[in-house]
Amino acid sequence: MAARPPADVLLVVTGAPFASDMLTTVLRLVDELLRRGRSVLVWACGYTTMLTQAALGAHKPRDVDDWAARYPSTAAVVSGLLAEYPALFGWEVCAYCAQDRGAGPHVPGVRTRAPSRIGTNVAAARTTVYIGGA
Amino acid sequence: MAGRYLAVVDHAYRGGPEVQFCDLFYLARGLHRQLGGLDVVLRGPAVTYAVDTGPLPRLRVGARHLDLPDPRRSLRALLAADSAVSVDEPALRALGLTPDRVLPGVVCRDSASLTRDWPDYEGVWFL
């Protein structure tokens, strides 16, 4: 797999999903940047590492109110972005946080990286945004 | 209220694309069914869950558009299932909002009276 070029924006996301609107805001920002042709790398730390597990499958569990409805999993949402913007978008998972939470394996295209990689990513990014909360 | 449970919600807006349809009140309605009765009190920032509004913005992620949680729709379903939903009125007013903004069927009450109801419930759970 070819090395990814430096990102215009690196988002270090460590806050927990299911706890706030954090993921909504992150995805809105990612979407806006990608539409502008900017490159974005998400570094998923903490419980954010849970979002891209292959075991999540393509869909959320069934809705008992509407058994026919299908809702995409977070893994499918990230996979969709990776497929749509292969040259601009990357999603890397902190290996330590993932192992510490039993999160993995991840969907194709998501890279698991050693925590020591974060400094390299920050150095290579034009702008880094740290979204804490782990 | 004998035999019923009380669910208090004061931490709001927990999750968007990771939650979608499965919000707190979807859970509460499931508990309501299983336990034979569950009422809901909203306080703190969660009072805005009961404030009526129009259609919510969807989340655009690349080519995909997602429906985010719709707590008013979920609350309406809970009310339709005969769960009582109350709002802590001082918390509502602290945000500059008034009781005329809340969904039909939701009752606004003072904080102390809501707490005084606790002994009448089988259990009081913060969701």
Added chain:
Amino acid sequence: MTGFLLVDTGIDRQLAADAAILAGAGHRVVLYLVQDGVTRALRGQEPAGDATVWVDGPSLAHRALRPGDLRPGVTVVDMPEVADLLLADGVRVVWH
């Protein structure tokens, strides 16, 4: 002079005070209130000194809050404005 984009996502945080201090020291500061942070833009809330205050429109909508509920002087924005500022030269983003 450094530009700051302070992103306040929560309740009872000190970023508004931080914004006022930085703006008072002569820096260009935008305090962007998003998620639960939008409640800081409601009437009766403390302003953030000389900092420019933005409030996120979709976060307001999901909380059933209207522009009329906001105190004067705040500007409702969406992600394009935020991205413009985030990508501008010399702007540091502080997210809480």
